[in-house]
Structures are given as structure tokens and as C-alpha cells.
Amino acid sequence: MKGVKRTNVRWMMVVFLFIVTAINYGDRATIGIAGKSMSGELGFDAAAMGWVISSFSIAYVIGQLPGGWLLDRFGSKRVYFCSIFFWSIFTLLQGTIHFFIGAWALIMLFTFRFLMGLAEAPSFPGNSRITAAWFPAKERATAVSIFNSAQYFATVIFAPIMGWLTHEYGWQSVFFFMGGLGIFISFVTIIMVHNPKDHPWANKEEVEYIAEGGGLVDMDQKKEEGKEDQGPKLGYILQLIKNRMMLGIYLGQYCINVLTYFFITWFPIYLATERGLDIKSVGFLAAIPAVCGFVGGIAGGVFSDFLLRKTGSLSIARKTPIVFGMLFSMMMILCNYVDSITMIIFFMSLAFFGKGVGALGWAVMSDTAPKEISGLAGGLFNMFGNASSIISPIIIGYIVHVTGRFEWALVFVAAHAFLAAFSFLFIVGPIKRMEVKKNQFSNY
Structure with missing residues (x-):
């Protein structure tokens, strides 16, 4: 009306x-x-x-x-x-x-x-x-x-x-x-x-x-009785991991989360051990990059939707903030070349702002996940992403243990930011909703 x-x-x-x-x-x-x-x-x-x-x-x-x-x-x-x-x-x-x-x-x-x-x-x-x-x-x-x-x-x-x-x-x-x-x-x-x-x-x-x-306003609409596809079959996982676009997205999310877990787990330790700050100072200073990440996260989403309205292209709208945000976050390497705490917090804040701008993985997942198995696709996406919560802190700890310092640990984290940008640029391809073949895996 x-x-x-x-x-x-x-x-x-x-x-x-x-x-x-x-x-x-x-x-x-x-x-x-x-x-x-x-x-x-x-x-x-x-x-x-x-x-x-x-x-x-x-x-x-x-x-x-x-x-x-x-x-x-x-x-x-x-x-x-x-x-x-x-x-x-x-x-x-x-x-x-x-x-x-x-x-x-x-x-x-x-x-x-x-x-x-x-x-x-x-x-x-x-x-x-x-x-x-x-x-x-x-x-x-x-x-x-x-x-x-x-x-x-x-x-x-x-x-x-x-x-x-x-x-x-x-x-x-x-x-x-x-x-x-x-x-x-x-x-x-x-x-x-x-x-x-x-x-x-x-x-x-x-x-x-x-x-x-x-x-997808009818995503949870009850399926007609007797319809074959009452829920996702395990064979759909094979379609997801064989799809180049989805694999690129999963790899990108793993790499982005390496940055997340560095800031959650090792960054306060870096400030305390490598830079000699007391616990009270660490608590205050570690919050500054977190605030910048929050601002960057909102800015990245707003900018992405602005690009979509202007260009009509999901690929341009989603990839641009991700790629530039990840490349921007590599500025953390500059901390290896300065001694001033102010400059270290400045570079880390810029890096976390960039990480926030580029953290659009869930938006891309909402854009690409097949309607029939959006939960399964999101679960696989989150599984890849959070595997870094187990793997990357251990590797960073090993690097610091062997070298006695954090320089190469920062390089390790920044390299994952570069790999995330590379994945979205050269592996993902056009961003569009994936279609599944419903009868291909009927025996699974």
C-alpha cells in the first residue's frame, strides 16, 4: 500500500x-x-x-x-x-x-x-x-x-x-x-x-x-512434507571445500584471525616482556588498539556498503576494504624499528584499525553461503578461522622461545595479513552466492 x-x-x-x-x-x-x-x-x-x-x-x-x-x-x-x-x-x-x-x-x-x-x-x-x-x-x-x-x-x-x-x-x-x-x-x-x-x-x-x-527472508520456512532435502547432507562439505571461491574465503578468514588472536593473546605479553611495561600500563595501552579495531570495524562495513551502492559489484565492495585493510595492518612490522612506546602503540593502533576495516569475512559469508546449507557453510568457515586460535599462538610462542625476541613473530603475523589480501585478490574470484548440486551426494 x-x-x-x-x-x-x-x-x-x-x-x-x-x-x-x-x-x-x-x-x-x-x-x-x-x-x-x-x-x-x-x-x-x-x-x-x-x-x-x-x-x-x-x-x-x-x-x-x-x-x-x-x-x-x-x-x-x-x-x-x-x-x-x-x-x-x-x-x-x-x-x-x-x-x-x-x-x-x-x-x-x-x-x-x-x-x-x-x-x-x-x-x-x-x-x-x-x-x-x-x-x-x-x-x-x-x-x-x-x-x-x-x-x-x-x-x-x-x-x-x-x-x-x-x-x-x-x-x-x-x-x-x-x-x-x-x-x-x-x-x-x-x-x-x-x-x-x-x-x-x-x-x-x-x-x-x-x-x-x-x-533470504524465507530461509527457515518449513519444507514441504515429503520433499527430499530435509536438511544438509554431509556430502555438501565436499562441494564447499572443492569450490575455489569458498576455499579462498576460508583461507582468508584463517589468516585474518591470526591477527585477532595475536592481539588477544600475545600483544599484552609483547608489551610487558619485550617493552618492559608494568601490568597496569599494559592494561591501559592494550585497550587503545582495541578501540581502533572497533572504529575500523564499523568503518569497513559502512565503506563496503557505500561501494556496493556506488558500483553494484559485490566483489569490489567486499574485496576493497579487506585487501586495503590487511595491507594496512602490516604496519605492525614498523614496531621492529622503533623504541618509543608511543610510536609502538601508534603503529599497532594503525594495524588493528586496518584489521578492523578488513574483517568482513562474515559479510562475505552471508553473501556467498548456499541458502540450503548456510549454517553448514558458516560452520566450516568459522572452523577454518578459529583453527588459528589453536595453531598461531603456539607458533608465535615457539618463535619467541627460539629467537628470544618478538621481531620475527611480528613478521609472521604480518605475513598472514598479506596472505589474506592475496587470497581475496587472486583465489576467491567473483563474489556471488554459491549454488549446490542437491542430488550429487544423495548417498552421504
Whole structure:
């Protein structure tokens, strides 16, 4: 009907995804805030805590393909709710390990962190799926950059709260607070997450606007009874990993995440050991590049959608920020040639800004994942990306151990930024939605 104003429920959805993602990263950070007090009280040494920290990443990677399959089989609403609810339960339960004695406390902490990682596995593929359903292509990168930027913002939001709770009420309170908050948000999912066509707050004009722009508004529509494709078959994985475009995207995301995990894990250690800063200074200075990454992330998404509106080309719109952002992030190598802390933070801030600009992998995934198996494709994408959370910190540690310094570690990280740019430029090819051959793997 002419003159009816289009609703904007899709932007409420992306704010909700931002909140969920911030809680997601806040839950991951609990062990970093509470770990010192916890290990002191329970007698865990550094090696034991290392296994506890790695347990999450191992489970998170293992859970990507099953999590993606569950999203495709049962839809975003149910799986997203279960994911948030159960990862929050396992977060909360970590606050109870002091009830166990000796080695059992360590075993239970490892188990709860592992189960939390499994439960979180569908979260980012779910974000990608919801974005693909709710946003036309010309707004998708902005939407993805908003919820993706929550990973930088989570530290600013939750670290002070968790630090205060630990000081005032003990380390257990951190897990109770974050777990309880997540359980509450999981029930908000029931109200917020719907197919665009079924959402009680979205009018027909908004749904048509999304659909005309390439949004998959009927992604979770119930399949007709008796239809052969009731869910993705495992053989679809072979189609995904044999597709040159998807392989290039997966390789690019692995390389981009090497930069992410360097800043999360090794950058504070670099400031403390290589540059001799005290812990208080490290905490303050390490936050500056994180803020720059947040700004870069929003800027990259807005710029990408601007390019799409101007050029009409997904390839130009997505690849340009990724390639230039990754090349810009290589400026971290300049830290090897300066001694001033100010200049080091300046170059690292520029590098993290570039990384933020180029972190459009989930937007590309929303643009390219086959409609029938978008969850599975996103799970495989996230599995490749988060494999770097296991591999790259170990390699960086080995480089620092052998050389005694961080120079070659910075070169290692910067080389991955270059490889990410190379992958999107020369391997990915034209960016378009992949079509699957539905009957090719009927026996799988």
C-alpha cells in the first residue's frame, strides 16, 4: 500500500546480535579476569591453566560443523536459543568448581570450559544466517560490522565489571554474573528471533525491501512434507571445500584471525616482556588498539556498503576494504624499528584499525553461503578461522622461545595479513552466492 512507512526491525535485530556477541566474548574472557584468584585459591599451576584455556578453543573448532548442520536442520531460532542458554549454563557452573576437591576441580573446570566451547559453536554461523535473512546485500556489511565489533567492545563493557566483582565478591561471582546474564538473554531470543516473514513487528514493506535486495527472508520456512532435502547432507562439505571461491574465503578468514588472536593473546605479553611495561600500563595501552579495531570495524562495513551502492559489484565492495585493510595492518612490522612506546602503540593502533576495516569475512559469508546449507557453510568457515586460535599462538610462542625476541613473530603475523589480501585478490574470484548440486551426494 502506497505511503505506508517501512519498519526497521532489521536494525533492532543487529543490536540484539551485538549484545549477544558482546556477552559471548565476555564469557570467553571470564577465565582471564578470574583466573589469577581462582588458580591461587585452588592451586592450579600455569600449565594446568593453559590446558583449561585451550579446552574452549578445541571444543569450539570441533563444534563448528555440527553446529552449522543443526542451524540448517532446525533453524536459527531454536538453535540460537539453545546455544546461548547452554553456554551460559556452563559459564555459570564454572563458579561452582571450588566444591570439588583436588584434581577433580581442574577436571570439572576443563569439562565446563570444553562444553561451553561446544555450546558457543553455532553462535557466529547463527549471526551470519540471521544477517543473511534480515538484510539486503547493500546493508549487509554494515550490519555484520556492527555485531562483529562487539568482540572489541566486550572488553570495555565487561572487564571493569568482572574486575570489580572479583575484588568485592570473589572470583566465583564473575561466572555467576555472566552466566545469569546469558540465561536471561537466551529467553529474549524467543521474542526477537523470527523469520522476517513471521516477525510480528516487521511489516510487509520491510520484508519486501529485504527480499528485493537479496535477503533470504524465507530461509527457515518449513519444507514441504515429503520433499527430499530435509536438511544438509554431509556430502555438501565436499562441494564447499572443492569450490575455489569458498576455499579462498576460508583461507582468508584463517589468516585474518591470526591477527585477532595475536592481539588477544600475545600483544599484552609483547608489551610487558619485550617493552618492559608494568601490568597496569599494559592494561591501559592494550585497550587503545582495541578501540581502533572497533572504529575500523564499523568503518569497513559502512565503506563496503557505500561501494556496493556506488558500483553494484559485490566483489569490489567486499574485496576493497579487506585487501586495503590487511595491507594496512602490516604496519605492525614498523614496531621492529622503533623504541618509543608511543610510536609502538601508534603503529599497532594503525594495524588493528586496518584489521578492523578488513574483517568482513562474515559479510562475505552471508553473501556467498548456499541458502540450503548456510549454517553448514558458516560452520566450516568459522572452523577454518578459529583453527588459528589453536595453531598461531603456539607458533608465535615457539618463535619467541627460539629467537628470544618478538621481531620475527611480528613478521609472521604480518605475513598472514598479506596472505589474506592475496587470497581475496587472486583465489576467491567473483563474489556471488554459491549454488549446490542437491542430488550429487544423495548417498552421504
